[in-house]
Amino acid sequence: KILILDFGSQVTQLIARRVRDAGVFSEVYPYDVSDEFIRNYGAAGVILSGSHNSTLEGDSPRAPQSVFELGVPVLGICYGMQTMAAQLGGKVENGKVREFGYAEVRARGHTALLNGINDFVTHEGHGMLKVWMSHGDKVLDMPPGFKLMASTDSCPIAGMADEERKFYAVQWHPEVTHTVQGKAMLGRFVHEICGCKSDWNMPDYISEAVEKIRAQVGTDEVILGLSGGVDSSVAAALIHRAIGDQLTCVFVDHGLLRLNEGEMVMDMFAKNLGVKVIRVDAVDQFMGKLAGVTDPEAKRKIIGAEFVEVFNAESGKLTNAKWLAQGTIYPDVIESAGKGKKGQTIKSHHNVGGLPEDMKLKLLEPLRELFKDEVRKLGVALGLPYEMVYRHPFPGPGLGVRILGEVKKEYADLLRRADAIFIEELRNTPYEAAIVPGFDQDAAPRNWYEATSQAFAVFLPVKSVGVMGDGRTYDYVVALRAVQTQDFMTAHWAHLPHELLGKVSNRIINEVRGLNRVVYDISGKPPATIEWE
Numbered sequence: 101k102i103l104i105l106d107f108g109s110q111v112t113q114l115i116a117r118r119v120r121d122a123g124v125f126s127e128v129y130p131y132d133v134s135d136e137f138i139r140n141y142g143a144a145g146v147i148l149s150g151s152h153n154s155t156l157e158g159d160s161p162r163a164p165q166s167v168f169e170l171g172v173p174v175l176g177i178c179y180g181m182q183t184m185a186a187q188l189g190g191k192v193e194n195g196k197v198r199e200f201g202y203a204e205v206r207a208r209g210h211t212a213l214l215n216g217i218n219d220f221v222t223h224e225g226h227g228m229l230k231v232w233m234s235h236g237d238k239v240l241d242m243p244p245g246f247k248l249m250a251s252t253d254s255c256p257i258a259g260m261a262d263e264e265r266k267f268y269a270v271q272w273h274p275e276v277t278h279t280v281q282g283k284a285m286l287g288r289f290v291h292e293i294c295g296c297k298s299d300w301n302m303p304d305y306i307s308e309a310v311e312k313i314r315a316q317v318g319t320d321e322v323i324l325g326l327s328g329g330v331d332s333s334v335a336a337a338l339i340h341r342a343i344g345d346q347l348t349c350v351f352v353d354h355g356l357l358r359l360n361e362g363e364m365v366m367d368m369f370a371k372n373l374g375v376k377v378i379r380v381d382a383v384d385q386f387m388g389k390l391a392g393v394t395d396p397e398a399k400r401k402i403i404g405a406e407f408v409e410v411f412n413a414e415s416g417k418l419t420n421a422k423w424l425a426q427g428t429i430y431p432d433v434i435e436s437a438g439k440g441k442k443g444q445t446i447k448s449h450h451n452v453g454g455l456p457e458d459m460k461l462k463l464l465e466p467l468r469e470l471f472k473d474e475v476r477k478l479g480v481a482l483g484l485p486y487e488m489v490y491r492h493p494f495p496g497p498g499l500g501v502r503i504l505g506e507v508k509k510e511y512a513d514l515l516r517r518a519d520a521i522f523i524e525e526l527r528n529t530p531y532e533a534a535i536v537p538g539f540d541q542d543a544a545p546r547n548w549y550e551a552t553s554q555a556f557a558v559f560l561p562v563k564s565v566g567v568m569g570d571g572r573t574y575d576y577v578v579a580l581r582a583v584q585t586q587d588f589m590t591a592h593w594a595h596l597p598h599e600l601l602g603k604v605s606n607r608i609i610n611e612v613r614g615l616n617r618v619v620y621d622i623s624g625k626p627p628a629t630i631e632w633e
């Protein structure tokens with residue numbers, strides 16, 4: 101197994117992820133674990149992460165010296181390279197130019213890490229690598245025993261190696277996808293240099309996670325707010341696998357769920373998996389609180405607060421519970437770490453299951469280290485249905501932010517039905533590899549649901565005139581929204597086939613009495629957001 105020491109870089113978990121992708125077990129620990137811990141850990145190799153710190157500052161973090169005395173390979177990345185240089189007798193200087201983003205480095209020295217890996221060869225015959233750099237400081241002198249492994253114009257020592265001791269260091273970030281050969285580099289390190297086999301996989305992950313959860317909670321009882329979304333569902337299935345009936349899930353129906361969602365969740369968890377689930381019908385309560393409220397942020401706050409209230413009231417009855425489980429995943433961890441520093445709140449996102457403060461429960465977050473696609477794979481491996489695990493994301497406030505202005509039960513009922521028709525048709529329409537700018541999905545999409553990242557209907561509380569049969573109608577409008585995106589920060593509107601749109605429109609107007617007009621949203625993000633509120 102590989103030990104990753106974290107110096108506080110935002111992308112440390114990406115290192116762990118790439119190592120997992122290479123089929124090797126790895127764990128991330130803070131850089132300041134004890135020498136004793138390091139010696140007892142049994143690592144086949146150690147990776148030192150990047151950091152926002154500078155090794156030149158007085159009390160900047162250092163790797164435990166024992167890392168370099170273990171006799172196993174060590175890979176320093178960015179800050180990890182600088183601290184390795186500083187700790188082993190080299191010299192680091194404050195670079196006059198900071199280097200951010202794309203860079204081309206020249207591989208040198210025929211090292212076991214880089215030899216034969218390159219993105220292109222210059223006409224002088226130098227192997228070049230396209231990498232992603234982000235640093236201010238740089239190594240000025242290599243420690244004794246090291247040779248040059250890579251260089252750029254502005255960073256002459258961009259990589260160094262002591263192949264005798266198997267110490268390697270790179271100034272760039274092999275863990276990010278912008279470093280084209282990053283995966284190959286990390287694969288080389290763990291397989292060839294550390295000698296680890298690719299023998300670690302999802303079933304192993306499950307048994308390790310199960311052991312961890314058991315060790316953590318012992319005989320205590322755990323509660324979990326189940327929303328029906330991917331993360332809380334996978335967390336529930338995993339924790340249930342670990343501790344069975346010590347887990348109780350609370351599922352709050354706030355009346356803003358998709359069509360038949362409540363029944364689906366109950367069927368899946370209570371019936372099929374045998375999980376203890378308490379379903380709370382809080383529709384009237386939510387609708388009451390939302391009556392007369394039109395401001396999107398006010399609506400979000402009410403739904404969030406009310407959710408916590410209902411969840412607290414219900415879980416307060418479970419007096420033996422000592423833990424609150426949440427489906428927090430790694431991107432949530434990064435996002436909340438960044439909050440309050442910079443970045444403006446465009447929308448106050450809330451995730452179902454805010455921590456009730458007065459309950460003094462300990463937090464159990466077994467998905468904290470995983471990325472979304474890993475959570476999905478885990479879900480499938482735990483036996484959750486593919487369709488559920490690969491569903492589009494659904495916001496915590498649910499249909500509350502898809503009914504513009506005041507939320508009413510009548511509107512929610514109309515919207516639910518229109519939305520279900522749209523989703524059904526997307527699923528039923530085969531995807532003919534259309535050329536879609538900016539969208540590139542790992543698995544080839546089979547239908548338009550899979551070819552879009554998020555799709556839904558939005559209720560517009562506006563009436564327009566129509567004619568059906570011989571009669572005049574005066575009914576509401578729904579807008580259809582379908583987007584394609586990698587990260588939900590920017591998005592393209594999906595170029596859905598006109599026949600598909602036509603069919604959806606026909607079905608909605610014919611089948612949902614109360615709606616007589618369907619429009620399609622062709623705004624990108626930015627300037628629009630994905631949701632309408």
Ligand code: XMP
Nearest residue numbers: 448449450451493495496497588629630631
């Ligand atoms: P926007 O509308 O900001 O949405 O482009 C980006 C992604 O975030 C989801 N979203 C939310 N998720 N609580 C959530 O849990 C929220 O309040 C919320 N608002 C937006 C949205 O569905 C999209 O996937």
